[in-house]
Amino acid sequence: MATDKAIESKFGYLKKELKNAKTQLTFSIIVLFIVSMWYSHNTIKVHKDYQSSLMSSVSQQVVNEYQNHIAHRRQQIDRFQWRHQTELLDLYRQGALTEREDYLFLLKELRNEISGVRLFSIFDKQGVGVFRKITGDFLDDCQQEIDSTINNNGQEAMFLHKDSSSVHYDILQSLIGAQDLLYLFVAFEPTALKSILERYRLPQQELFLLRNDRHVEIELKESSNSTFSNVVMSEAEFSNFSSLVKIPKTRWSVGVRLSDNYANELFWSNYQWSFIVWAVVSLVLFLSYISQKKKSVGQMTALKQLEFSKSHDTLTGLMTRDVFSQYFNNKRSSISENQGVAFVIDIDKFQVFNNSLGFTKGDSVLRMLAEEIRKVIPIGAKISRISNDQFAVLDSNMNHTKAQDYAHFLKSHIENLDLSNIEESLSLTSCIGVVKINAEVVDSEHLMSSLLLTLKLAKNKGRNQVLLYQSDDPELVQHAQEMEIYHAIQRALNEDSFQLYRQEIRSNLSNCENSVYEVLLRMFDSMGNIVSPALFIPIAEQHSLAAELDKWVIARAFKNMAISKTKDHYCINLSGQTLADPSMVGYVKQKIEQFGVLPQQVTFEITETFAITHLESAIYFIGEITKYGCQFALDDFGSGLSSFSYLQKLPVQKLKIDGVFIKNITKNSRNQAFVSTMVTLAKSMEMETVAEFVETEEEFTMLKELNLDFCQGYFFHKPDRWIVNEMLELASNNHLQQ
CATH class of the missing domain: 3.30.70.270 (Reverse transcriptase/Diguanylate cyclase domain)
Known part of the structure; x- marks a missing residue:
């Protein structure tokens, strides 16, 4: 109880201490955020004030440039009139009877002397165009400007005239030498106007030519395309202009504002940088708080865990x-x-x-x-x-x-x-x-x-x-022996202490050049005695270790074949668990490539019982490995009840007849008949046959008479250890590592 009260008191103190630290942390982070945002706001304001001063200067320069441009155009027009006064007056006198060729000739002269000219015409004091037959009717905007010029005795409201396919502006000058009040009308392309905007535009700024009478309509923009199409701005966009200066005797104002990209970049770069600084400093403060919290809680956690571990299991949390x-x-x-x-x-x-x-x-x-x-x-x-x-x-x-x-x-x-x-x-x-x-x-x-x-x-x-x-x-x-063998299997796998034995499978044909062997796995107990495979193999299968044993045998057998550079043929037993493992196809192929073994030198043996119980897996495995070049044998054939019905489904190349039919075959006529039947069946399916457990010469003689292809048993060869030259094995290991 005293311990519980001490812990309670300590936790109360800790809670109060952490609450104060948390309050200080929150206050510091908020103040820091306000200061950083205020700094960013002021920085942006300084930038904008500087740009505003630049934009006022730029807009005034553009206005002056436009006035000079218009004045220069008027001078060019007047000089043209003095040079071509006679031709202009002649065209005027001809009026509607003016020949198109005469008009076009003079237009060509005008274009040669003044750049950007689209067309020209002469208007009387009623605002009627003399060359309407050639130029056609003018736009309503053009006619409006003509009427305004006549009424005001001068051009006071220049603006751009647009239709769906073109844009131009007009200059009207009094026709020199005319007795009546006549005006020479010249229409120009607005390219020069746009060039002025482009020439005076500074980085991070946008220049616009706006309509005074339509203050939300853009006439020209320095970065717009060649169509010069109308763009209508919202009131909010219009309010963003830092400078608006009217151009005298036009309906235009020059507007300057910061580009959207620059405004956004200025905003985000400043606030983002301030936010990063704030976040880093806040993180440092937070980590400092966390460190303090861990330090304060650490002792209490240790005391609590110590108290808990005395009465509870650390893994499950249950009482001890x-x-x-x-x-x-x-x-x-x-x-x-x-x-x-x-x-x-x-x-x-x-x-x-x-x-x-x-x-x-x-x-x-x-x-x-x-x-x-x-x-x-x-x-x-x-x-x-x-x-x-x-x-x-x-x-x-x-x-x-x-x-x-x-x-x-x-x-x-x-x-x-x-x-x-x-x-x-x-x-x-x-x-x-x-x-x-x-x-x-x-x-x-x-x-x-x-x-x-x-x-x-x-x-x-x-x-x-x-x-x-x-x-x-x-x-x-008790199951002590089973457990002991199970652990022995695991130790042998971990320590690589299994050994391979082999037993010859003798061919009944005299022209067989190379030997055939069955690979056998052996395990030894602590005293060095062989543990019967009939004892440890079932235990391995019971505890799902059979596939691991098969992998060990495959790798070691292929390694021995590679070291000895043998041309002999080897048969390797596979369990049903291996057949059911989808990764084994890739494993076998990988080991064949790793050790450089010829697939034609390898036969895999599968028992009839496992093949039937894992039929789909067996068919897939056999099919894939057979494509690679290996062969398959059906082991213990005849021991199952469904051998003949399943045999046609399994793509095997050899039948190993169960030894129960071979023992005492010389004295058992039923076994003789059964073996003869199996041999005949195998021959009809183009399969080779192997007899197991051949122990006497009499049995061997009879099996040859029954046309079996191979015989295996103690009569020919007792299993012995498969030994390879140690120096060759060392050299092979070094080669594989390289």
């Missing part, structure tokens, strides 16, 4: 065995008669899972199992992890009559757990011992010894058992 025992001792006196049940749960062969899956996944299984048991036990029941894969449950309120049924429920729940997120196709079974708490169970020591004794008896019965304490179930043989 000592705490469980203490709880029972405290609770024992309040447990009513005929109530109170304790269970002990042991996961079957969990060490096998640990060794095969690894301790990380094993720990995940234990955590998940603990959580699932916690979910399904009755309210008020307590659960403890009492050893590596054992859990104890105590329900002080459960009636004795429900004890065994509830144990079966727990067993079934564990068996049906979905562990696919940890390992595919992983499932658990358990043995459960049950002890009813009665007068004889006086303390936790008695309870635990009773539970463990009951569990031992349950495990002796086999896997997935429930046993009630004091039942008369017999104790069965």
Whole structure:
């Protein structure tokens, strides 16, 4: 209790300290943000003020340039009139009778002397064009400007005239030498006007020629295309202009504003930079706060974890065995008669899972199992992890009559757990011992010894058992030998301590140039004695290690073939698990390429039973590897009940007749008939035949008479170790590493 109060006091102090630090952090970050934004705002304002002063100067220069340009055009027109006064007056007198050739000749002269001219005409004081027959009717805007010029005795409102296909501006000058008030009208391309805008535009600025009478309409823009089409701006866009200066005697104003890109870049570069500085400084302050927080909390966390670890398992969070025992001792006196049940749960062969899956996944299984048991036990029941894969449950309120049924429920729940997120196709079974708490169970020591004794008896019965304490179930043989062999297989794989043996398969043909061998796997115990394959192979298959053994054999056999540079043929046995492994096709091809083995020198043997039970996988595997050049033999043929019906589905090249039909074949006429039938069947399907377990010369003689292609057995060759030259192996290893 004193410890709890000390921890409470420490946490109160820590909470207050962290709250003050958090307040200071928040205040600092806010103030820093305001200062950085204020700095960015002022920087942008300085930039804009500077640009504004530049834009006022630029706009005035453009206005002056436009005035000079217009004045220059008028001077050019007047000089042209003096040079061509006679021709102009003659054209005027001809009026509507003017010949087109005469008009075009004078237009050509005008264009030669003044650039940008589109056309010209002469207007009388009523505003009627003399050459309408040639020039056609003018645009309404043109006529409006002509009328305004006549009424005002001078051109006072110049602007651009646009239609769907062209843009121009007009200059009207009094016709020199005319007795009446006449005007020479000249239409110009606006290219020169746009060039002025382009020439005076500064970086980060945009220049516009705007209509005074239509202040939201753009006449010209320095970066616009050649169509000079009208662009109407919104009031908001129009308000962005920093400078607007009217051009006298026109309907134009020169407008200057910052380009959108520059304005955006100016805005974002300043605010972005300020934000980055603010973020970095804030991050430093925050990390400082986090460091302070970790430092303050660290001691309390350690104290809390220390206190928790004294009473709870660090992996599952369940109470420890000592705490469980203490709880029972405290609770024992309040447990009513005929109530109170304790269970002990042991996961079957969990060490096998640990060794095969690894301790990380094993720990995940234990955590998940603990959580699932916690979910399904009755309210008020307590659960403890009492050893590596054992859990104890105590329900002080459960009636004795429900004890065994509830144990079966727990067993079934564990068996049906979905562990696919940890390992595919992983499932658990358990043995459960049950002890009813009665007068004889006086303390936790008695309870635990009773539970463990009951569990031992349950495990002796086999896997997935429930046993009630004091039942008369017999104790069965332990599985120590199986576990020992399983671990020996794993050690041999990890230490690369398996050995390869080989047995010759003798050809019955005299012209066979190269030998044929079957590759055999051997394992040795700690005393150096051979462990029978009939013992360790089934255990490997039971615990899903058969494919790993096959990979080891394939790699080592190919390596030996490469080292010895042999031309002999080798037969390698494959398990059903290998056939079902989709990665094995690629593995075999990779090893063939790695060691440079000729596929034609390799035959893979698959047993009839496994081929039938993994038919689709077998057909796929055989088909793919056969394409690569290897051959396949169906081993133990005749031992299954469906041999003939499945034989046509399996693309194998050899049949190895089960040895049960070969033994004593000289004395068993039925075996002779059976072997003869199988040979005939194989020949009809263009398959070679092999007889196993040939042990006498008489058997060999009869098998030759029955037309078998190969014989294998102790009569020819007892299996011996496949030894390769150590120096050649060392050289091969160095070559493969390079």
